[in-house]
Amino acid sequence: MSRTDERLYRRALEVMPGGNTRSTLFVAPHPPYAVRGSGAEVADADGHVVIDCNNNYTALIHGHADPEILHTVHEVAAGGTAFGLPTRYEVEMAELLRERTGGIAQWRFCNSGTEAVMMLIRAARAHTGRDIIIRFEGSYHGTYDAVVSSAAKGVPASLASSVVEVPQADIDAVERALSRHRGRVAAVLIDLMPNRAGLTPADARDITRLAELARAHDVLLAVDEVITFRLEPGGLHARYGLQPDLVSLGKVIGGGFPVGAVGGSAEILSSFSPLADGPVAWGGTFSANPVTMAAGMVALRRFTGESINNLNARGDALRSRLNQHGVTAHGSGSLIRLIVDDPAATWWDLYRAGVLAGTNGLLAMSTAMTDEQIARIGDAVIAVCGARTR
Ligand SMILES: Cc1ncc(COP(=O)(O)O)c(C=O)c1O
Numbered sequence: 001m002s003r004t005d006e007r008l009y010r011r012a013l014e015v016m017p018g019g020n021t022r023s024t025l026f027v028a029p030h031p032p033y034a035v036r037g038s039g040a041e042v043a044d045a046d047g048h049v050v051i052d053c054n055n056n057y058t059a060l061i062h063g064h065a066d067p068e069i070l071h072t073v074h075e076v077a078a079g080g081t082a083f084g085l086p087t088r089y090e091v092e093m094a095e096l097l098r099e100r101t102g103g104i105a106q107w108r109f110c111n112s113g114t115e116a117v118m119m120l121i122r123a124a125r126a127h128t129g130r131d132i133i134i135r136f137e138g139s140y141h142g143t144y145d146a147v148v149s150s151a152a153k154g155v156p157a158s159l160a161s162s163v164v165e166v167p168q169a170d171i172d173a174v175e176r177a178l179s180r181h182r183g184r185v186a187a188v189l190i191d192l193m194p195n196r197a198g199l200t201p202a203d204a205r206d207i208t209r210l211a212e213l214a215r216a217h218d219v220l221l222a223v224d225e226v227i228t229f230r231l232e233p234g235g236l237h238a239r240y241g242l243q244p245d246l247v248s249l250g251k252v253i254g255g256g257f258p259v260g261a262v263g264g265s266a267e268i269l270s271s272f273s274p275l276a277d278g279p280v281a282w283g284g285t286f287s288a289n290p291v292t293m294a295a296g297m298v299a300l301r302r303f304t305g306e307s308i309n310n311l312n313a314r315g316d317a318l319r320s321r322l323n324q325h326g327v328t329a330h331g332s333g334s335l336i337r338l339i340v341d342d343p344a345a346t347w348w349d350l351y352r353a354g355v356l357a358g359t360n361g362l363l364a365m366s367t368a369m370t371d372e373q374i375a376r377i378g379d380a381v382i383a384v385c386g387a388r389t390r
Contacts, residue, residue, distance in 0.1 A: 002046035005032055024057065027347050027359050037064025039368040042356055050356040051373050053363040058227050058335065059251035061303050061311075063368025069255050069298050076294040082286055089293035096297055097253070097263060101234040104247060104263040108272055109288035113226035113250030114142030116260030117189075119282060120248045121146050123262060124187035124220045126271035126280045131162040134177050134219075135189040138168045138197035141224050141248075147189070168197045171206050171213070178217040187220035187246065188213075192236045193228050195362055199330040199337030207240045220245040220268070226260075227251060230364075231312065231333045233305055252303070255295030258286070307367060308333075315365045318378055325382045334365040338385055346384060353380035 009030050012019035019030050032044040040063045042052045052063065062069065076089070094107040110116055121133055121144070133146055141147035150160040164181065166173035178185055188210065192202045214221040223244040228236035230252045237244050245268055249261040262269070271280045286292075303311075312333030319336050322329040328339040338361035340346045350357050355377055357363055363377070 002032075002044075004045040005030075008033055008045070025054075025359060027344050032351070039063045039065070040366055040370070040373050048351075050351060050354050051369070051377055052356045052366070053377055054356045054358050055364045055366050056256070057251070057358060058230065058362070058364040059254065060256055060366055061230055061252045061299055062255075063366040064256075066256070066299075066368070068302070069295050072294050072298045073255075073257075073291055076290050079290075081291050082289040086288070087290045087293070089290040089297070090288035093253075093261075093288075093293045093297055096300060097249070097261065100300070101247070101263060102238065104234075104244075104265075106266050106269045107261055107263045108269065108282055109293070110260040110262075110282075110284050111258040111286055111292075112142070112260045113224075113248060114144055114260070115284070116226065116248035116250055116262050117141045117147055117224060118144040119260075120222055120224075120246050120262045121187070121189070122280060123246060123264060123268060123271060124222060127268045128186040128220065130184050130186040130219075132164055132181050132185040133162065133187055133189055134164045134166060134174055134185060136168050136170075136191075136194070136197070137165045139191045139194035139224075140196040141189065141191065142226070168194070169202065169206060171209050174210060175213055178213060178219065182217070185217065185219045187222045189222045189224060191224045191226075191228065192240065193231075193332060193335070195227055195335075195337060196360065198339065199332075199335060199362070201236075201332050202240070204240055207242060211242060214245075222246040222248070224248045227335065229253065230303070231308070231335065233308060236332075253296045253300060254292050255297070255299035257292040257295050259292050259296060303367070311365055311367055314369070314371075314374060318363075318365070318374055321378050322381055322385075325386055327381060327385045329381075336363040336365075337361055338363065338381065340385060349384040350380060353384055355380045 009019050034042050035045050036043045040051055041049050043049045097107050145155050145159055146163050148155055164177045166177055193199055221244050223237045225235040225247050229249050232238045246264040250259055253259055270276055272282045273279055315334040319329045330337045340361050343361050347357055347359055
């Protein structure tokens with residue numbers, strides 16, 4: 001750790017609990033400070049350069065400071081960064097998402113995946129007139145009350161009556177919960193490849209059964225694609241032939257800027273329409289701001305079928321190489337999760353070896369990575385994790 005980092009960290013401790021904002025990127029004793037990012041690389045205050053496999057927790061599909069995104073951002077921002085009026089950019093982004101998802105008809109935007117999940121739940125409850133959300137233990141959906149443990153400090157215990165948590169991938173438990181709470185369930189919320197739960201893709205037969213159960217019990221099926229949207233042009237649900245009632249997006253669709261989105265049918269999202277009777281409010285001072293929308297569209301237009309397949313193939317090849325060397329690596333396509341006994345120690349060893357991972361061992365590929373960089377990532381992970389994974 002450099003002296004610059006230490007000085008900054010001491011100042012940070014005075015003004016921020018634990019010294020930084022995002023719990024998700026804290027590693028003890030404290031993370032290094034990023035100074036600069038370019039393409040697939042990030043430099044810290046020491047001048048130590050790492051290949052970025054974190055990519056801001058999977059959001060940066062084209063790496064850092066992508067010239068085309070920067071050009072668009074400069075151009076759009078020069079005309080104003082946010083308005084108390086809608087702009088054409090949100091309309092175009094909604095059209096783009098409708099096309100990519102093969103017909104999820106309507107969209108609304110916000111500033112994070114957390115907000116997207118919050119509003120998805122609000123939409124489900126408003127549309128059905130019911131309170132209960134069924135979700136899977138171990139899946140991370142952000143920090144809204146309804147998707148964190150009701151036992152967590154700061155979350156009202158009363159929330160437990162409107163959320164049912166079932167064991168990960170346990171469709172029998174979903175069926176039991178649907179029967180027990182018949183007529184009171186608004187939606188089942190699922191992430192088809194939950195990172196925190198180990199980044200294992202859901203079993204296709206389970207998902208077919210889940211969809212049938214949702215239909216039979218007349219509850220909405222909501223898919224959280226905040227991370228998984230990068231795996232297919234329309235999101236991972238397309239691979240399962242699934243037609244979700246609601247989806248939440250974030251991360252890659254912002255082109256490196258804060259974003260979230262909820263998609264669904266016109267009927268389900270009509271609760272938000274100001275033309276509706278007693279509309280459900282959807283605010284957000286910076287929601288759908290033109291800079292985010294424009295940056296996101298540039299990122300997505302360059303990330304279509306062929307480039308998605310290409311990046312997924314490179315991710316699959318890296319994962320196979322790691323597996324062949326005895327490293328336990330889960331995931332699919334451009335998302336890889338190292339399963340290790342000591343994530344913090346592994347994080348630091350990888351960092352010293354020139355690879356920036358997620359604090360839980362998540363690696364996310366970007367189109368900015370060269371073959372040579374991917375080979376170096378493989379070498380570093382094998383050297384660090386070969387002896388460590390279980
Ligand atoms: C599946 C999933 N949903 C929701 C979120 C929350 O998104 P954000 O961090 O943008 O609030 C995340 C964040 O990692 C996520 O992985």
